[in-house]
Amino acid sequence: MKKLFIVCLLAFGSFTLNAQEFKFEKETIDYGKIAKSSNGVRTFVFTNVGDKPLTINKIQSTCGCTVPKKPEHPIMPGDKGEIKVSYDTKRLGGFSKSITIYSNAKKTRKVIKIKGLVEKGVSLEKEKSILSDS
Known part of the structure; x- marks a missing residue:
């Protein structure tokens, strides 16, 4: 029984060591409150923690307002x-x-x-006129 347990443990351990995985620094990016028409680009950083090259085949978003861009080349083990x-x-x-x-x-x-809140921003011209009136 003890030998069977050891064999199972070794088999499971080798399976998990050879599994391809990637780990994100953040799985959710919160834009917070941002002004209308401001920069909407954010970057998710991840590390290939597996032992084989990681290939991202496809990325889909829930709507056309969100456009993801995948890496063009495989990410080697240990690389970001x-x-x-x-x-x-x-x-x-x-x-x-x-x-x-x-x-x-x-x-x-x-x-x-991703999540956040887009608010109506104040234009730079309005800010200048408000400051010059003081």
Whole structure:
């Protein structure tokens, strides 16, 4: 019985060591409150913690207002990769969007998220006129 346990433990250990994985620094990026038409690009940084090259096959977002860009080349073991996400900040109001990543990792599908609030910003011209009136 003890030998069977050891064999099972070794088999499970070797399986997890050979599994392809990636780990994100943040799985959700919070834009916070941002002005309308401001820069909507954010970057998710991840590390290939597996022992084989990580290939991202496809990335999908929940709507056309969120455009993700996948890495063009495989990410080697131990290396970092980036997924850039651009949100259309011309749309006022709160948002919460999911981005689904399809890869050769152990879990072939991974979901990351963005959220925030786009507010009507004050134009630079209005700020100048307010300051000059003081």
